[in-house]
Amino acid sequence: APGRDFTIQRLTSVSQLMSFFFIIMVLLARWEEEKYEDGVKWKFLEHNGPYFPPEYQPLPDDVHFYYNGKEVKLSPAAEEVAVFFAQMLDHEYTTKKVFRDNFFKDWREEMTHEERLLIKDLGKCDFGELHAMHKAKVEARKNMTKEEKQALKEANQKIVDEYGYCLLDHHRERIGNFKIEPPGLFRGRGEHPKQGMLKKRIQPEDVIINCSKESRIPEPPAGHRWKEVRHDNSVTWLASWTENIQGAIKYIMLNANSKLKVSGPASRWQYEVARKLKSCVDDIRNQYMKDLHSREMEKRQKTPTADTVGCCSLRIEHITLHKQLDDKEFVVEFDFLGKDSIRYYNKVPVIKKVFKNLKLFMENKETGDELFDRLNTGRLNKHLSSLMPGLTAKVFRTYNASITLQQQLRELTNSKLDSATAEKLLSYNRANRAVAVLCNHQRAPPKTFEQSMANLQAKIDARKDQLSAAKEELKEAKKEAKSKGEADAKLLVERKQAAVARCKEQLLKMEVQATDREENKQIALGTSKLNYLDPRISVAWCKNMEVPVEKIYNKTQRDKFAWAIDMTEADFEF
DNA sequence: CTCAATACTTAGAACGCATGAC
DNA sequence: GTCATGCGTTCTAAGTATTGAG
Structure with a gap:
C-alpha cells in the first residue's frame, strides 16, 4: 500500500511536482545557508556558563x-x-x-x-x-x-549582559534560559503524583558544560568545579543537568530568534512540508478512508506522571460510542486529559466503518486497556511519512492550523477599505481563535476575569444610560426646534444627534470588546501563533489589509519571524 | 528491531511592567 | 498621580523526535 500511495501521489498533479521541486530548492537554499555537514550545529561556541541562583539566606532571629x-x-x-x-x-x-x-x-x-x-x-x-x-x-x-527599582533593574541587566549571551560562529546570540532553575517544591500540572516533592538545588558539580575546545572555558563559581566540560558540536545546548524529580535532563539553549532556531528544522522548513501536504491531503484522506485497518504493536511504561494521553495512547474509557446521538448517527464522544492535563471533550460523527472498527477495538478489553494497542507514535509517523516524505502528525497539525487561519481570514475580513484597523484586528483575532479552538489550546480563565468583565459591563451599562439620556435630550431638542424653528434650536438638534451617534459608537465598541474577551476567556492564542501558523499568511494579510505588522506581532515575534516579514509578498498563498 | 536516553519543541501559568483611563 | 489592566517576558513542565545501545 505505501508504494501504491506514492505512485498515485506522484502522478496525480503537476502542482505536486512543482511543490516537490520547490522543496528541493528550499533544501538547497538551506544547505547553503547552514554551510555545515549534516549533524554539525556549530563550529565555534563560547559562553560564560549558566547563572546560579543566590545561596539561601537563613531566617532572621525574630522569625520563628x-x-x-x-x-x-x-x-x-x-x-x-x-x-x-x-x-x-x-x-x-x-x-x-x-x-x-x-x-x-x-x-x-x-x-x-x-x-x-x-x-x-x-x-x-x-x-x-x-x-x-x-x-x-x-x-x-x-x-x-x-x-531602588532602577538599581535592581540595573543589577539584573548586568547579569543578562554577563550570562545572557554567547558567541556562536562569530555571532553574538541571546541565550533563552541562562539561569539554573532555583530549588523549590515541584508543581506538576493536573493531578501529578509527584507534586510537592523537593526540587533540589543544582550545584556546578551537577552541570555539564558544552562549548568549543578552543573557546574560553567558563569558570565555575569559586570553590567549585563542573561535572564535565565537553565539546560536542552535534548538539545545540550550552549546559545541561539532570533534575531529581523525573530524572530528566534540563538544557541551557539559545533564544527562539537565534540563527540556530530560526533556520533549524523546526521553523521555516516545517511550513514548507505542511504546504506540500496541501497538495496531497485529499489523496491521503481518500486513502485512509479506503484502508481502515491498521495492525501494529507495542506498549510502554514510564515513571509515574499525571495521567494524560494523546491520540495513540487513548484508552477505552476515553471514548464513548453512540450509535445515535441527538439527530446524528455514529457519534464518538471523546473525553480525556491531554498534554498539560488540558481536557479534550468533543462529539464527533464518523462514518459507519470507523464506528464499527472502534467498537471492534474495544471488544474484550477493560478500563485501562489501550484503544489502539498495536499503535504508537513511531508507527504512526512511519506510516505517514510513507504517504508523503516528511509527513508526521505534527505536520498535519501545522497544515490544519495554517490552512484554517488562511480560510478564516478570507471569510472574516472585508476589503481593506471597508473597516477601521480595530475591526480588522478583531477579525484577525477571531481567525486566530478559530485555530486555537481547533488545536484545543485552552487556558484557565484569568484570575481577574470575572471582576474585569463586571467592570466592563458596568461601563457598558453607564454608557447605555448615557445613551438613553442623550436620546431624551435629542427628542427635547427636536420638539423645541419644531415649535420654535430657530436656527439655534436646529443647531442644537444636530449637536444632540452627533452626541447620540458618538455614544452609540462607543457602546458598540465596548460591546464588541466584551464579546471578544468573553470568547477568549478559556482560549490561548499564543501557542498557535508562535508554533503552528505560517507567519507568511499573517504578513501577507497585513500587506493586503494595510495593517502594520506591529499590530499583530510584538517585538519578540517580529524577531522570530523576521525571515517571513522580509520575504513575504501580498499575494502569498499557503 | 526495541527500548531507553537524549535532544529539542510546545505549553500554560506566573510575574512584572508599561500604559492608558480616570 | 493613581490604579487597574492588558501585555510581553520568564519560567519550567510536558510533550514529541531522534539517537544509540543491545
Whole structure:
C-alpha cells in the first residue's frame, strides 16, 4: 500500500511536482545557508556558563517556626525547605494530600536526626511567621522607591549582559534560559503524583558544560568545579543537568530568534512540508478512508506522571460510542486529559466503518486497556511519512492550523477599505481563535476575569444610560426646534444627534470588546501563533489589509519571524 | 528491531511592567 | 498621580523526535 500511495501521489498533479521541486530548492537554499555537514550545529561556541541562583539566606532571629505550639530552631537545610512550603501557603496546592505527603517526606530527609525525631506530623507545623515574612517581602518589593527599582533593574541587566549571551560562529546570540532553575517544591500540572516533592538545588558539580575546545572555558563559581566540560558540536545546548524529580535532563539553549532556531528544522522548513501536504491531503484522506485497518504493536511504561494521553495512547474509557446521538448517527464522544492535563471533550460523527472498527477495538478489553494497542507514535509517523516524505502528525497539525487561519481570514475580513484597523484586528483575532479552538489550546480563565468583565459591563451599562439620556435630550431638542424653528434650536438638534451617534459608537465598541474577551476567556492564542501558523499568511494579510505588522506581532515575534516579514509578498498563498 | 536516553519543541501559568483611563 | 489592566517576558513542565545501545 505505501508504494501504491506514492505512485498515485506522484502522478496525480503537476502542482505536486512543482511543490516537490520547490522543496528541493528550499533544501538547497538551506544547505547553503547552514554551510555545515549534516549533524554539525556549530563550529565555534563560547559562553560564560549558566547563572546560579543566590545561596539561601537563613531566617532572621525574630522569625520563628513552631511545632506543636513550641518554637523550634531548624537547621539551615530544613529551614530552607520549610520556607519553600510557607511561601506557597496561599496556594491551594498546599491543601492537597498528595502534595503535602510528598513535601513532608522530602522535607524530613533534609532534617537532622533530632529534627526528624521531633517533627512527625505536618499538621502540627506552624509556618505562620515564615509565611508572613514572605508576604512582607513581596509587599516591600512592590513598595520600593523608583531609585531602588532602577538599581535592581540595573543589577539584573548586568547579569543578562554577563550570562545572557554567547558567541556562536562569530555571532553574538541571546541565550533563552541562562539561569539554573532555583530549588523549590515541584508543581506538576493536573493531578501529578509527584507534586510537592523537593526540587533540589543544582550545584556546578551537577552541570555539564558544552562549548568549543578552543573557546574560553567558563569558570565555575569559586570553590567549585563542573561535572564535565565537553565539546560536542552535534548538539545545540550550552549546559545541561539532570533534575531529581523525573530524572530528566534540563538544557541551557539559545533564544527562539537565534540563527540556530530560526533556520533549524523546526521553523521555516516545517511550513514548507505542511504546504506540500496541501497538495496531497485529499489523496491521503481518500486513502485512509479506503484502508481502515491498521495492525501494529507495542506498549510502554514510564515513571509515574499525571495521567494524560494523546491520540495513540487513548484508552477505552476515553471514548464513548453512540450509535445515535441527538439527530446524528455514529457519534464518538471523546473525553480525556491531554498534554498539560488540558481536557479534550468533543462529539464527533464518523462514518459507519470507523464506528464499527472502534467498537471492534474495544471488544474484550477493560478500563485501562489501550484503544489502539498495536499503535504508537513511531508507527504512526512511519506510516505517514510513507504517504508523503516528511509527513508526521505534527505536520498535519501545522497544515490544519495554517490552512484554517488562511480560510478564516478570507471569510472574516472585508476589503481593506471597508473597516477601521480595530475591526480588522478583531477579525484577525477571531481567525486566530478559530485555530486555537481547533488545536484545543485552552487556558484557565484569568484570575481577574470575572471582576474585569463586571467592570466592563458596568461601563457598558453607564454608557447605555448615557445613551438613553442623550436620546431624551435629542427628542427635547427636536420638539423645541419644531415649535420654535430657530436656527439655534436646529443647531442644537444636530449637536444632540452627533452626541447620540458618538455614544452609540462607543457602546458598540465596548460591546464588541466584551464579546471578544468573553470568547477568549478559556482560549490561548499564543501557542498557535508562535508554533503552528505560517507567519507568511499573517504578513501577507497585513500587506493586503494595510495593517502594520506591529499590530499583530510584538517585538519578540517580529524577531522570530523576521525571515517571513522580509520575504513575504501580498499575494502569498499557503 | 526495541527500548531507553537524549535532544529539542510546545505549553500554560506566573510575574512584572508599561500604559492608558480616570 | 493613581490604579487597574492588558501585555510581553520568564519560567519550567510536558510533550514529541531522534539517537544509540543491545
